[in-house]
Amino acid sequence: MSMKKNKFRLLRADEIECKIGNINKAGTGLSLFLYKDARCDMAVLDESVGSLGWQREHYECKENLFCKVGLKDEDGTWVWKSDAGIESSKTDKSENYKKGEASDSFKRACFNWGIGRELYTSPFIWVTNATIKDGKCYDKFQVEEIDYDDNNKITKLVIYNLSKKCESFRMGKAIPKKKFILTDKMAKDIDVLITETGSNKEKMLEFYGISNIKELSETDYNELLKILNGKKGAK
Secondary structure, eight states, rough: OOOOTOOOOOOOOOOOOOEEEEEEETSSSEEEEEEOEEEHHHHHHHHOOOOEEEEEEEEETEEEEEEEEEEEEESSOOOEEEEEEOOOOOOOOOHHHHHHHHHHHHHHHHHTTTTTGGGGGOEEEEEESSSSEEEOOOOEEEEEEEEEEETSSSEEEEETTTTTTTTETTTTOOOOOOOOOOHHHHHHHHHHHHHHHOHHHHHHHHHTTOGGGGGGGGGHHHHHHHHHHHHHHOO
16 A cells, blocks of 8 residues: 555554543542554554555664654655654663653654544543542553544543443543442341331331332431441440
């Protein structure tokens, strides 16, 4: 496929990664960023221009590692676009750091060719249902759905918390509150407390306007539980 005819496709949901950004001091929420990894860039390049239709080279300039990605034009000439990775550290010369810098420069060069550039249109992603402890969060997040308009702008985005097995973000819509269901065990615990405190179950059901403990709303359940535990503690 020639370079002039090539147009890199938009990224699929399964090709996009989520990275935790800032966590607020109160520990009640965090931001997420969307990104692609180097394997994604290589797969899109192979798919679009073929494995022989592109190449990459790394070089240093003023202690910064650059990567240039070349695509073959219709007449067989190579056209290049380059970018730098994370600034090199004078103290950290580990192999992993160097690999990370090389990968970052490659991904940035691919952005210059347009691969994944649509991620720049991502909305601000704020998550409030993550597990945060001591200012850190180890939950894993996944892009479930993503759609774009004719200008390659993100119009739909759904992110799922793999650790908590629930939806964490939906673009343009609030996450629906999970319906409260009073389980058999919860109802049994209430019955035990009623017996232990010598309370009148019929009057309690009448007070809450229900015929069965399992009909209690979340608010009424928490209130009744507090009352009964208070009576038990006072005995």
